[in-house]
Amino acid sequence: MYYLIVARPSDHSFLVESNSQLPTIPYSGTVTHYLRDVLDQVQMKLKHDLKLNFLRVECWSFEESWQTLIVFEVLGERSTKAPKNCKWVTQSAADKVALVPPSETVREYLKKYKVHGLEVNGERLYSFSGAGWFESASTWIKRNLSDFGEEVESIEKLQHGLGSCVLKVRVRSGTLFYMKCSKRMRWWNEVGVTCALAEVMPETFNKPLAVDMERGWMLMRDYGKTLPYELFETDLDMAKRVTCYWAEVQKKSVSHVQELVERGVAKVDGKALKAAVDQVMENPLWFKAQRERMNEEQLERYTDEVEYKDEYRRYLERLFDKIDGYKVPLAVVNGDVESVNTILRDEKCTFIDMFYTQVSFPFLDVVLLPIQCGYEFNDFDFDFYLEYWKEYESIERLRELLLLIDEVSSVESVISSVDIFEQAEESHREYYYGELKFPVCRTFGVHEE
Template sequence: MASLRTVTTASTTDRSSPQWHDAALTWVGDALARHGRRITGPVQERVRPWSLVWQVPTDAGDAWFKANNSGTRYETGLLATLSRLTPDAVLHPLAVDPELGWTLLPEGGPSLRDVLAGGDDRVARWERVLPAYAELQRTVAPRAGVLLDDGVPDHRPERLPGLLDELLDDRESLRLGQPDGMDAELHERLRAYRAEFGVLCRRLGGTGIPATVQHDDLHDGNVFAGADGYRFFDWGDASVAHPFGTLLVTLRSVAHAAGLADDDPALPRLRDAYLEAWTDRYDRATLREAAHLATRVTTVSRALSWRRALATDDPARAEYAEAVPGWLGELFAPVPI
């Protein structure tokens, strides 16, 4: 095991080495054997700066191996915890190693994207998906401290102003003065905005809605839509945060895919379908105000998740480098809900 740890805790670029490949394949094979399965062919590989994913053919259907980089390694432990707390809403891993950031998952069935490609009504389908996701968040909220102890990033409203300050001081991540980076004018505008941003975060935290797991990249490619319900996956951007920040990416992705304008009534309809889960404790006006605030401040969360994802020396990170300054610039974009 010592040699395995030596190989597998090295940098992301070492994942291309035969030694790393052999160690990972041995781990996958051993994990499958414990479930009475065996590998039946070569793996299909997809590599991104933040993770490596293998599609592994077995005698009982495909399995999926994921190796996270150091910035997103917490996803492994988070998924194991979610599978205990919300067993019907995520896949149950076949094996996990939180120290290495390795996960082996079974096949999850068709994605929501696959289903929608078949002609389903996109908005109507999301009206069913969002309440299921909201229930996951509500179930996890009382255990949010456990997630923090396990290393899930802390993006609660009271933490975001300090995190924004850190980002604005991180010249490398912002790529200040570079063609794909933040220009000096926007940088100064964001610095001047810090006090107002702090006010927004305090207002959001003051609603009393508890922090919980926030996927932060919930779109139709990250939801399985099987006959037995919806399961949510790919938690590499997740944090402990105000739950309603989810709506930032989700509503944008729905609007983009469906060709909806910012003022389309379908968007507040989806927002309200999601918020319904909290109406037993909060009035609708409070919930809508919180959703408006959360979708504004969560642009900082998105910038932070991209900074973690790109915390690697993989040369391919340059392809995505504009994401950190780009999401910070979105702080000034109109909020349609």
């Protein structure tokens, strides 16, 4: 179940039911994955065609995980009249709103909303989670598409996730375009990487129609329908087919690595990873999460922070010294090669999500495949992919390297988990703190001499 705040920014008011209760919908899905479904539910609840923009989910907590708050803004001034059985109330009345069923988490949020309105937690919001962003982005889209002679008919938010947002744009001719806003994180700059790949490997990667580097915006053509969300889990042959196509792309990228790095694509090798781990270990969160997870698992081996850091650094030295003994070169690594990010047309794959793309150890892509396909790592046959790299090493040595790169993947997941937590919106920090404890614990303490 979700409580709803439907806010009208023009006069700092929001909707309540006629009995002064905050509206609710009995939705049980993940909001940010199914925005269209959620909007349909809200429209049915309100029995009104208010033009709404999803802003964010608030008030998530372990204790009240079934009681969460969705915040919407009303776009434009299409209606000043409240939907039937509802009324507009001022922001200052937020603490007087009834909650049925009661929720202490939402009640505390409403107290803040009374003072700050849509700016609650404003210092920890993604840009696209704030009021006014959608209309600003819409203006940018319309201006750029007009340069191509296109008149925009509709714009809707299609996806809203961790650090990125996608808008679907339909023009008068019926053609679709997409605008993506992507937040920068450590090594990853999706807009810059997308442009660099299109410049260096234009036969493989598509160039955006327009970009705003500073705001992390890019406007793209519709490249076609992506493969179904869970296809890799139900169709192993298709998963291997897509992975093989990506392996061909990686092989081509080997000769372009230096060009890509010069254009700003991050080079994430052992040196970069060790430096990142040193930086992350200066964050008290690192050891705090490790200790808590070890206690939860009743593992008491590593309780001293200095010992923990020193041994982890020694482990990294051993790991990357071993990897240096193999001749497989660095290549473009996507980090998110899965069905929902893949378009298959005329026997050719187009990859549309470059958020985690970097120049790194090529096997970092394929070590994630067993999870996507519902396998345990040790039960998955990787030889179909390793065949693409046997000019550098024997299949047997490639299998050895694959196991080492699986450890590298765990190292990188620790770094990214800490970064994700630090940049997460306020309402999701508790969740992402819980998430980061798993890779911290899994990575450390399982590797012996």
